[in-house]
Amino acid sequence: MGQLDGKTAIVTGGAEGIGVSYAKALTAEGAQVAIWDVVSCDDTVAAITASGGRALGLTCDVSDPAQVAAALKATQEAFGGVHILVNNAAVFARLYQKPFEDITTAEFDKALAVNVRGPFECVKAVSPIMRAQNYGKIINIASGTAFKGTAGMMHYVASKGAVISMTRSMANELGKDGINVNCIAPGLVMTDAILAREGMEDFRQGSAAGRFLKKLQTPEDLTGTLVFLASPASDFITGQIIVVDGGAAMH
Numbered sequence: 001m002g003q004l005d006g007k008t009a010i011v012t013g014g015a016e017g018i019g020v021s022y023a024k025a026l027t028a029e030g031a032q033v034a035i036w037d038v039v040s041c042d043d044t045v046a047a048i049t050a051s052g053g054r055a056l057g058l059t060c061d062v063s064d065p066a067q068v069a070a071a072l073k074a075t076q077e078a079f080g081g082v083h084i085l086v087n088n089a090a091v092f093a094r095l096y097q098k099p100f101e102d103i104t105t106a107e108f109d110k111a112l113a114v115n116v117r118g119p120f121e122c123v124k125a126v127s128p129i130m131r132a133q134n135y136g137k138i139i140n141i142a143s144g145t146a147f148k149g150t151a152g153m154m155h156y157v158a159s160k161g162a163v164i165s166m167t168r169s170m171a172n173e174l175g176k177d178g179i180n181v182n183c184i185a186p187g188l189v190m191t192d193a194i195l196a197r198e199g200m201e202d203f204r205q206g207s208a209a210g211r212f213l214k215k216l217q218t219p220e221d222l223t224g225t226l227v228f229l230a231s232p233a234s235d236f237i238t239g240q241i242i243v244v245d246g247g248a249a250m251h
């Protein structure tokens with residue numbers, strides 16, 4: 001028996017990167033998972049199905065409320081109610097580091113539209129369903145960069161600071177209806193995209209050296225916390241930001 005048997009989860013941005021591991025971890029605990037992404041989710045869905053799990057891939061730009069509404073409708077038609085929402089999609093791996101004065105207005109607006117307004121649109125869409133159930137687990141994904149003020153990606157750092165604040169405000173408004181809203185702030189995670197990026201070896205090794213637990217962080221370092229926040233074990237926790245980075249950022 002899994003901790004999430006009978007539950008339906010949505011993982012945004014689950015086609016690539018850490019979201020793949022989130023979707024796999026939730027299905028391994030018995031949840032059925034809808035993966036919403038702007039690129040094909042076929043590989044993630046195939047891997048989950050091959051392991052005996054249930055997953056559905058849907059094309060959805062989380063910053064477009066019409067696409068969010070369509071993806072939610074398709075999710076409900078396939079799986080019924082929505083119990084867990086993981087707001088993981090973000091403009092991240094394709095960002096290139098640059099001084100903040102070189103960030104264009106369009107780049108700034110895009111980061112905020114996907115990373116902040118995206119989770120807002122998704123929570124706004126699922127909240128009526130979760131309120132009606134008097135049950136829901138919303139997990140927003142921020143970043144340790146918001147605590148460190150990491151240089152070279154100011155728009156991204158600002159967006160993750162907003163995700164932290166938004167988590168607290170949403171938790172406050174949704175608590176009376178039995179909905180938990182929490183947030184995970186990962187450190188630098190060795191996804192395929194981060195490992196493939198040239199000229200970043202010092203940065204990668206620096207991330208391991210700069211934390212109490214001296215190792216590179218993998219996506220699987222996050223899945224235990226994710227499942228905990230999605231499960232009944234965390235039923236009396238809300239509005240919290242859990243930094244999962246081996247002891248690099250403190251707050």
Ligand SMILES: NC(=O)c1ccc[n+]([C@@H]2O[C@H](COP(=O)([O-])OP(=O)(O)OC[C@H]3O[C@@H](n4cnc5c(N)ncnc54)[C@H](O)[C@@H]3O)[C@@H](O)[C@H]2O)c1
Pocket residue numbers: 012013014015016017018019036037038039060061062063087088089090091092093094114118141142143144185186187188189190191193194
């Ligand atoms: N990898 C890290 O080091 C790290 C560290 C801290 C926080 N995070 C956060 O973790 C999450 C996942 O990070 P990642 O490294 O896997 O990122 P990634 O860039 O590799 O993957 C992001 C996923 O989101 C999807 N996506 C992008 N824009 C979208 C949109 N408008 N609508 C729907 N899907 C969209 C992408 O297609 C991709 O599948 C992000 O929120 C990121 O900010 C990552």
